[in-house]
Amino acid sequence: MKEPMPNIISLPYARCPPLHLQAPDWRHLLRLMARLSGSRIEPTVEAMAISKSDLKLRTVVQFVKPHPSSKEWRTIVWFTIDHPIPPNTPGASRYFSGNPNLLPWSYTLSPVPMLLRDAHDTHLSKTYTIPASDAVPLPTLPITFPTLASYLQAALDYSRHHSSDGLNGVGKLGKVVQMCYPNAQETYSEFDIPERSTVGHLFKRVMGRSSKDKKKGKGTNNEETYQLVTPFVPDEWG
DSSP: OOSOOOSEEEEOSSSOOOEEEEESSHHHHHHHHHHOTTOEEEEOHHHHHHOSSOOBEEEEEEEEOSSTTOOOOEEEEEEEEOOOOOTTOTTGGGGGTTOTTSOOGGGGSSOOOTTTGGGOOOSSEEEEEOOOOSSSOOOBSSEEHHHHHHHHHHHHHHHHHTGGGGGGSTTHHHHHHHHHOTTSOOOOOOOOOOSSOOHHHHHHHHHHHHHHHHHTTOOOTHHHHHGGGSOOOGGGGO
């Protein structure tokens, strides 16, 4: 990064392009966010005045190749504030289905950035909308970057737990991360996702399971989670 990350990143509750952050890869993004404890995403004052209820964050994860001949995939995360879907909206039921291949309703309120391509997968771009679930609910704003890193990791672990869903279901994120970064030094093991849990509780369960497995000499995907709290070297970003 050429400039420091601002302490406060404001999201409007209006028709505007989604905010996005980009990193060389998935792990790099989460490690950076976990180190930025002084930074957070929060709604604007106008947004809080408009909505009388908690404002939720809608997140879309995208993996893109810089150019057709590239072998590298960059990770981009997109953010908007969730919006209620008007009942008379044509095809409104689609947005309640939890389809990870469909952009959230809040992303349709302004022209979709060309890079997102309406979430259509191509040989240069793979997109995943993180759905709301009991295990990984939509995060409430404001949210700190370390908590956001926990949310993204929880979404990935939840996706891996549902790997049988394939590329058309919740399992897509885990499969795409594996496809884009096959040489990453990761080992995986399944763990139980509670039927109802906060993201923080889920993340603590992941960390707790890691300690137990390490005592038994087992490697887990929690080693990847552990990377979130290891020292981040600024030079790695360049």
